[in-house]
Amino acid sequence: MPEEATSSPNIWIVVPAYNEAARIGRTVQGLVHHFPNVVVVDDGSRDATYDTLKDLPVWALRHPINLGQGAALQTGIDFAVRRGADVVVTFDADGQHDVHDIQRLVEPILSQRAEVALGSRFLGNQAVNMPTSRWFILKLGVLFTRVCSRINVTDTHNGLRALSRAAATKLRIRQNRMAHASEILDQIQYLGLKFEEVPVTVHYSDAVLEKGQQNSAAVKVAAQFLLGRMVR
Amino acid sequence: MNLFQWVAIIFIGCSLLVEVVRAIGHKRLSWAKSFRITIWLVAAISILNPTIVTRVAQTIGIGRGADILIYVVTLTFIATTFYFYSRYTRLQRQITDLARYLAIHEAKHPETSLADSDH
Numbered sequence: 001m002p003e004e005a006t007s008s009p010n011i012w013i014v015v016p017a018y019n020e021a022a023r024i025g026r027t028v029q030g031l032v033h034h035f036p037n038v039v040v041v042d043d044g045s046r047d048a049t050y051d052t053l054k055d056l057p058v059w060a061l062r063h064p065i066n067l068g069q070g071a072a073l074q075t076g077i078d079f080a081v082r083r084g085a086d087v088v089v090t091f092d093a094d095g096q097h098d099v100h101d102i103q104r105l106v107e108p109i110l111s112q113r114a115e116v117a118l119g120s121r122f123l124g125n126q127a128v129n130m131p132t133s134r135w136f137i138l139k140l141g142v143l144f145t146r147v148c149s150r151i152n153v154t155d156t157h158n159g160l161r162a163l164s165r166a167a168a169t170k171l172r173i174r175q176n177r178m179a180h181a182s183e184i185l186d187q188i189q190y191l192g193l194k195f196e197e198v199p200v201t202v203h204y205s206d207a208v209l210e211k212g213q214q215n216s217a218a219v220k221v222a223a224q225f226l227l228g229r230m231v232r
Numbered sequence: 233m234n235l236f237q238w239v240a241i242i243f244i245g246c247s248l249l250v251e252v253v254r255a256i257g258h259k260r261l262s263w264a265k266s267f268r269i270t271i272w273l274v275a276a277i278s279i280l281n282p283t284i285v286t287r288v289a290q291t292i293g294i295g296r297g298a299d300i301l302i303y304v305v306t307l308t309f310i311a312t313t314f315y316f317y318s319r320y321t322r323l324q325r326q327i328t329d330l331a332r333y334l335a336i337h338e339a340k341h342p343e344t345s346l347a348d349s350d351h
Contacts, residue, residue, distance in 0.1 A: 039339075041335065062338070063335050064335075074332070075332045079336050231322070
């Protein structure tokens, strides 16, 4: 049973998942012990991800085809807002995030200091076992975002973020694939949303590195983001 | 006329005939049809009298007639590529909206499903 009351605030956790049958159970069980409202969006997985969700106390949504993490996030956010979420937290399915970071992440929103809270692995050096090549690529991403979106953040592709209900309603992720992280920052700047960065821990296990984004995908992500901006 | 000119003019003539017959059949000439007919006519004139293309190229400061063709084809290729990329992106967004609608309307909560099946 959840440890916290379901009364105010109504925090919803959105977990996009693609072929995560092996890890989604552990990730979700860690979440439901602290938060009663968890929605997992199975993004057209080819493995048993969706079947695994049947045994867990979470909302299970399924895309009929694989669309990408950005599309899965927007589906989960839409669903959470419809169910009356006050705060929507996005959380990766692969177990790289720490559940205990969520309370610190939502605090700026609950205290109304910010409309968006962005997790950062670079505030306080909280990236555990991060390869040097990944550090370099992520720093390039920070530079790219400063130039293209004119937003000053320390971590651009962190999947752990929290949105107030108003921000979740205003933001529209149209980049279906991995460029959605840059798009969210771009929209925060464009919409003038108040944001705050919060130090969070990211664990780089072998499994996370194996299935996660490859460093070589950075150029593709940048191209997708720039091309997507040209088509409205 | 050389062999290429004969083949090209026959092809363009057939294409023009199809466009004109269709326009007469529909009893109206749309902007798209007018544009296509114009392109075919310009192509026919250029093939029958290549010196016209060279004169046009020299008038606008390009020089050779072949160069003007390279520029036109390149620009057309870029415009067409962007047009189809836009179409592809919009189609992808429509598919995403549809998939999202289905996912949200078929959302399942295991506890609710179990409770429903008990009744």
